[in-house]
Amino acid sequence: LARIKNSHFTASLVIPSLNTFSVGRFELDYARTFDFRADKVLESLTNSLKRLKLTYIDVCFVQVHDADFTPRENIILYETLQALEMARQSGKIHYIGLTGYELRKLASIIECSTVRIDVVMTYCHGSLNDNSLGKFALLFQSRGIGVLNAAPFSMGLLTERGPPPWHPAADFIKEASLAATHYCMSKNISISKLALAYSLEVPGSSPCVVGMDSIQQVRDNIALCTTSPLTEVEQRVRDRITRRYFDRLENAGWGGMDVAAYWQRLRKLGLTALATHRLDNSFPYSLL
Numbered sequence: 001l002a003r004i005k006n007s008h009f010t011a012s013l014v015i016p017s018l019n020t021f022s023v024g025r026f027e028l029d030y031a032r033t034f035d036f037r038a039d040k041v042l043e044s045l046t047n048s049l050k051r052l053k054l055t056y057i058d059v060c061f062v063q064v065h066d067a068d069f070t071p072r073e074n075i076i077l078y079e080t081l082q083a084l085e086m087a088r089q090s091g092k093i094h095y096i097g098l099t100g101y102e103l104r105k106l107a108s109i110i111e112c113s114t115v116r117i118d119v120v121m122t123y124c125h126g127s128l129n130d131n132s133l134g135k136f137a138l139l140f141q142s143r144g145i146g147v148l149n150a151a152p153f154s155m156g157l158l159t160e161r162g163p164p165p166w167h168p169a170a171d172f173i174k175e176a177s178l179a180a181t182h183y184c185m186s187k188n189i190s191i192s193k194l195a196l197a198y199s200l201e202v203p204g205s206s207p208c209v210v211g212m213d214s215i216q217q218v219r220d221n222i223a224l225c226t227t228s229p230l231t232e233v234e235q236r237v238r239d240r241i242t243r244r245y246f247d248r249l250e251n252a253g254w255g256g257m258d259v260a261a262y263w264q265r266l267r268k269l270g271l272t273a274l275a276t277h278r279l280d281n282s283f284p285y286s287l288l
Contacts, residue, residue: 036075038083045087059119060084060093064100064109081115095119102255103136121209123151126202128158128195128242129177132251137204150209152199159192168254176249180241187237194238196221197230
């Protein structure tokens with residue numbers, strides 16, 4: 001990670017050569033999408049190293065938000081993380097991370113895990129509409145865990161283009177975000193710029209993970225990190241939309257909504273049993 005400092009705020013960029021990998025979500029079959037068993041994790045890791053022609057992965061993330069889809073969450077603690085620790089000891093990975101939406105779930109797994117967690121990446125919680133990452137980030141850092149703040153635009157809520165149709169936020173969150181966006185547009189100010197600047201300043205987190213789909217967006221974001229802090233007018237507008245639209249949301253999110261829809265869909269299809277992840281005592285040591 002490369003740190004960039006100036007008199008206004010500290011930001012970080014992720015070096016492109018950093019190799020990351022995630023485990024937990026594999027199959028295309030709707031009822032078998034999620035699999036956290038040790039053998040599947042190690043098999044996937046080994047196959048990915050071969051395909052990418054790598055000898056190791058810098059950071060391997062466990063997609064904890066996907067763990068909500070399995071009724072036996074202990075598999076994360078007693079199979080997934082244990083398998084990744086084996087991979088770390090053998091040199092296949094260097095660091096173990098957790099990634100997910102539910103901050104309390106991330107904190108709970110860290111609290112219960114006997115495996116050292118090096119980094120956490122969460123999304124949509126260090127943004128203008130939801131800054132709940134703050135108190136958790138300090139907790140993570142007190143344990144020596146790095147914190148990645150992802151999705152500063154809340155998956156499109158804080159952009160002029162707006163969120164995609166599948167966005168899981170409740171209508172009142174979308175309406176508040178849209179009203180804030182329109183207010184910024186009336187002042188000829190980009191809400192995306194305000195949102196990114198805010199996320200770069202979240203206490204306790206260092207790198208900010210941003211999705212970009214054009215060269216101009218890359219240039220604009222780098223400029224914001226290095227030479228183009230918010231103007232006084234932009235600061236006032238950001239403070240105004242925060243007080244007028246976002247404070248009243250009280251960090252409302254959409255945790256659990258996708259989970260409920262997933263299990264409802266499985267029940268309708270009569271496939272609930274197929275999505276149950278069985279604990280497997282056979283540990284594929286040979287894969288390492």
